[in-house]
Amino acid sequence: MRHVWTVPVAATGRFALSFAAAFGRFSGFVAHSVRSSADVQTWGRILVVQMARLGVDSLPIALFIATFTGIVLSLQASYTFTGAVPQYFVGTLVAKTMILELGPVLTGLALAGRVGANIAAEIGSMRVTEQIDALETLAYDPLAYLVVPRVLAGTLMFPIVVAFANTVGIVAGWVTSLELLGMSTPEFVRGMRIFFDPYDVQYSLIKASSFGLTVTALGCYFGFTTSGGAAAVGRSTTQAVVASSMVILVLDAFWAATLL
Amino acid sequence: MSILLTDIHKAFAGKVVLAGVSLEVREGETLALIGQSGTGKSVLLKTIVRLLEPERGRVSVDDQDVLSLPREALYDLRRQVGYVFQFAALFDSMTVFDNVAMGLRRVKDASEADIGARVAQCLRLVEMEGFEGRLPAQLSGGQRKRIGLARAIATRPKYLLYDEPTTGLDPITTAVIDQLIQRMAAELGVTSVVVTHDLRSAYRISDRIAMLYDGRIRFLGTPDEIQASSDPIVRAFVEGLPAEQQEAAI
Numbered sequence: 001m002r003h004v005w006t007v008p009v010a011a012t013g014r015f016a017l018s019f020a021a022a023f024g025r026f027s028g029f030v031a032h033s034v035r036s037s038a039d040v041q042t043w044g045r046i047l048v049v050q051m052a053r054l055g056v057d058s059l060p061i062a063l064f065i066a067t068f069t070g071i072v073l074s075l076q077a078s079y080t081f082t083g084a085v086p087q088y089f090v091g092t093l094v095a096k097t098m099i100l101e102l103g104p105v106l107t108g109l110a111l112a113g114r115v116g117a118n119i120a121a122e123i124g125s126m127r128v129t130e131q132i133d134a135l136e137t138l139a140y141d142p143l144a145y146l147v148v149p150r151v152l153a154g155t156l157m158f159p160i161v162v163a164f165a166n167t168v169g170i171v172a173g174w175v176t177s178l179e180l181l182g183m184s185t186p187e188f189v190r191g192m193r194i195f196f197d198p199y200d201v202q203y204s205l206i207k208a209s210s211f212g213l214t215v216t217a218l219g220c221y222f223g224f225t226t227s228g229g230a231a232a233v234g235r236s237t238t239q240a241v242v243a244s245s246m247v248i249l250v251l252d253a254f255w256a257a258t259l260l
Numbered sequence: 261m262s263i264l265l266t267d268i269h270k271a272f273a274g275k276v277v278l279a280g281v282s283l284e285v286r287e288g289e290t291l292a293l294i295g296q297s298g299t300g301k302s303v304l305l306k307t308i309v310r311l312l313e314p315e316r317g318r319v320s321v322d323d324q325d326v327l328s329l330p331r332e333a334l335y336d337l338r339r340q341v342g343y344v345f346q347f348a349a350l351f352d353s354m355t356v357f358d359n360v361a362m363g364l365r366r367v368k369d370a371s372e373a374d375i376g377a378r379v380a381q382c383l384r385l386v387e388m389e390g391f392e393g394r395l396p397a398q399l400s401g402g403q404r405k406r407i408g409l410a411r412a413i414a415t416r417p418k419y420l421l422y423d424e425p426t427t428g429l430d431p432i433t434t435a436v437i438d439q440l441i442q443r444m445a446a447e448l449g450v451t452s453v454v455v456t457h458d459l460r461s462a463y464r465i466s467d468r469i470a471m472l473y474d475g476r477i478r479f480l481g482t483p484d485e486i487q488a489s490s491d492p493i494v495r496a497f498v499e500g501l502p503a504e505q506q507e508a509a510i
Contacts, residue, residue, distance in 0.1 A: 130349040133311050137343035138363040138411075139335040 029221050033151065036143035046149040054115050054150065054216070055157025059164060061114055062107045066165035069102050070094060070172030078181045087183055091191025094173030099204045103166035105252055108211035111158065112244035116219040119150055120240035123223025124233040132224070147220040151213060158212025159205040166204060207255050214251065215244045262287050262451065263308055263419065268317035270303055277303050278314065279475030290445050290452040292462035295472035296497065301455040302346070304472070305421050308453070309341050310334060321419070339366070342412030342450075346424040348404040350396040356383070356407050357392040363415045382410040385447075386440060402433035409440060413448065420444060422454040426461050434461060441465045459498060463487075471497065 037043070077093040123146055126132050135142045170192070177183040222240040226232050263285040270278040277300035285291045293301050306312040307319055310326050319326040324337060350359050360379045364370055383389050386406040396404060405425055412420060422441065426434040438461050445452055445465075456462050462469050463483040471479040471486070471494060479486060479494045489495060 125352075129347065129352075130345045131351055133306070134343070134345060134349040134351070134411075136311055137309055137338055137341065138415075139338045139366050140362075141331070141335075 025225070026221055029224065030217065033143045033147045033217075033220075036141050037148045037152075039141050039144035039148075042141060042144040043149040043152070046145070047152055050149045050153035051157050054111075054153045054212075055161055058111055058114055058157075058161050061110055062161045062165045063168045065106050065110050066098070066103065066169035067172045069106060070098060070169035070174075071176045073097055073102070073169070074173035074176040074181065078177070087181070088187040088191035089194075090177050090181065090183065091174070091188040091193075092195050093191075094177075095170050095192040096195060096200070098166050098169040098173070099200045101252075103169055104162045104204050104207040104211060105248065107162050107165045108158070108208065108215065108248045109245055111161070111211070112215045112248060113241055115154065116215045116240045116244040117237045119216060119219030120223040120226075120237045121233055123220060124226035124236040127224060127226045128229055128233060142224075147217075147224070150220055151216045154212035154216030155209050156212070158215075159208040162204060162208035163201075166201075203255070203259055206259065207252065210251050210255070211248050214247045218244045218247065262322075263453070264318075264320040265304070265307070266318040266320070268304065268307060268314045268319070270300065270307065270312065270314045276475055278307075281317075281472070281475070281477055283470055283477055283480070285451060285453055286468075287451055288445075288449060289467040290441070290454060290465055292466035292469045293453060293455045293472065294457070294459065294462055294469060294497070295478075297457070299472040300475065301472055302423050305423055305453060305455050308421060309338055309343060335366075339363070339415055340417050341419045341421060342415070342417035344405070344408050344412045344420065344422045344425055346427060348396070348408035350399075350404055350407055350411070352396055354395075355392065356388070356394050356396070356399075359396070359407060360411045360414050363411065367415060378414060379410075382414045383407075385413065385443070386410045402429050402436070405429070405437060406440065409437075409444070413444060413450075416448070418450060420450045420452045422452065422456075424455055424457065426456065426458050434458065438464050473497075 073094045074090055077090040078087065081087065081089055123132075126146070132142045132146070135145055174185070174188050177188050178185065219240045222236040222243070226236040263283075265281060265283045268278050268281040269276075277298075281300075281304060283304075293304065295301050303312055307314050307317075308321065308326070310319070310329075313327060321337060322340065324333070326334070326337065329337060350356075351362065354362070357379055360382055361375050364375045364378055379392070380389070383391065386409050388403065388406050388410060391399070391403070391407070396407070399407065409425070425441065426437050429437065441452065441454060442465055444450055454462070454465060466483060468480065468482055469486050470477050473479075473493055479489060479491060481489070486494060486498060489498070
């Protein structure tokens with residue numbers, strides 16, 4: 001006979017088991033993809049195309065977000081510091097926050113939607129229309145052809161996109177402080193330089209690279225494991241975006257705890 | 261040189277689909293694989309090139325044990341087998357030319373000129389010259405199947421596997437595809453397995469017909485033999501009787 005108190009225990013157990021099974025499947029997928037990365041002949045010629053698609057094509061949305069983030073940071077810093085802290089600390093806050101946190105994280109989250117969803121939908125559609133089976137019959141390793149170039153492109157290009165986003169965000173903050181806060185350029189630059197550490201940039205790019213790896217790997221995994229029809233493709237796409245966003249936030253905390 | 265399937269078992273989520281199928285496809289013949297929907301015809305076809313792995317049994321192609329081949333050897337074998345998918349499975353983002361050239365790009369030392377010439381030759385064989393620059397979305401169902409066939413024959417395979425090549429096509433396009441299948445067998449000398457629901461097609465194109473029923477091969481013989489069969493299950497399928505009448509016939 002089951003007692004009421006066993007229900008949450010059973011539910012927790014079921015969740016733990018399904019999570020462990022999903023993690024095991026994802027680990028197997030990653031291990032096979034690493035093995036397939038030896039097939040350079042297959043992914044080598046697709047890599048540049050994917051770098052353009054995942055990186056260059058993502059710049060407009062990343063820069064749009066960065067511009068408005070820089071503006072808001074500048075205005076909120078000024079609002080917060082009024083009277084108590086010298087105005088030039090606006091430059092400190094804009095630069096530090098853009099580089100350490102908002103540049104990589106907001107870009108990562110935006111690209112989880114754009115890139116992760118795109119990859120999951122594309123590969124998921126290929127799965128349900130037997131295009132992945134067709135690759136197999138044409139003697140292509142689908143992991144080498146579809147997964148490896150996307151994951152490599154994401155890992156390499158996310159830091160570049162984030163570097164642009166950081167720069168544009170800071171420039172937007174600077175222009176805002178000149179035009180709306182009545183600050184001068186030397187003041188803003190002074191604030192920026194007080195606490196600037198070149199390591200911050202390194203930290204920002206490491207984070208961005210890990211986000212690129214996460215978003216593309218999860219997009220590929222959910223696309224690859226799609227089964228069924230159009231509804232299943234939609235489900236995989238949603239799962240890829242949700243999982244990528246959650247892992248980005250967990251990784252963000254992880255890097256802050258380990259690298260700072 | 262043939263395809264040999266021995267005691268193949270396959271189940272999906274506990275539902276047994278193949279329960280000990282044994283079948284030999286002889287060199288140079290065209291064998292039609294028929295049976296009701298869901299009897300595992302496509303599953304059996306996919307096991308031949310290890311797109312699906314059975315739980316039990318042995319698959320042999322050219323005397324090679326397909327299920328135990330290492331990855332590179334499996335890809336070498338797959339280059340010998342052309343596969344025509346039910347809905348063509350053309351790569352959406354590629355032109356017709358690139359779709360047909362896809363397998364050729366895996367052939368060592370094949371120059372772009374060689375690839376171009378071979379693609380043109382394959383498109384001519386399936387009567388689709390002039391479509392090189394089109395995208396799959398710009399083709400009709402019958403045209404897509406022809407391009408799928410051109411892609412399958414591009415690497416000059418010894419075997420051709422067709423998964424329902426005429427499903428969803430009108431009778432005239434069906435007849436055209438049937439003619440193409442016959443031409444491939446006659447001109448290229450390939451050994452073919454054709455999964456189909458269409459009995460008229462099966463009679464027209466095949467040397468032998470195998471019927472799958474209840475996870476096993478229920479009938480194996482020539483088109484004349486299946487039409488003369490006295491097996492009530494085979495008769496019910498050949499005559500297209502609904503389930504209740506099939507049971508009555510048994």
